[in-house]
Amino acid sequence: MFLQYYVTESATGNRVNIEIDAATQAKTEDGEIIALGAYRVRKGSVAVYIAYIESQPESNPTLTEHKKYSGIGKAMIAFGIQLSIDASCNGVVVFEAKTDDLEQHYIRDFGARPVASLYPDGPKTFMIADEAAKNIFSSYLF
Helix, strand or coil: CCECCEEEECCCCCEEEEEECCCCEEEECCCCEEEEEEEECCCCCCCEEEEEEEECHHHCCCCCCCCCEECHHHHHHHHHHHHHHHCCCCCCEEEECCCHHHHHHHHHHHCCEEECCCCCCCCCEEEECHHHHHHHHHCCEC
C-alpha cells in the first residue's frame, strides 16, 4: 500500500497525481502549482492547525465557473492529517471556515465538527478527527 495524493481534472474526469512538498505547495507531476497551504505543528499539541489553504485561480470556485481540478481542498486537508499522524496527534486537524458555504461543505463532505473558537466574532473553527480523518486520509492510499 502506498500514499498518493491526487486531484481530478474537471474536463476529463481523469485523476492527476500531485505532490505536496514541505513548503506546502501542491504540484502536478508536470510541476503546475495547484494549491498553497500553511500548517502549524506545535510540539505537545493535540492537533495540527491548518492556517491556510488556497487553490489555484483556475480551480477556485469563487473565481471561476468551471474548475480545472477538483478535490484540491480534500488533498490539502489529507496532507494536514498526515502531518498530524507524523506529529503523534492521531490525525486530528483544526481550521477555520472562511465562508458559510465552506462551513457547510466541511461538515457535509468531510465530517468536520464545530469546536470552540479563539475569537468569538471571528470565523468558526472546525475539527476533523477519528473516522472522518481516517476516511479522508485512506482515500489516498493505494
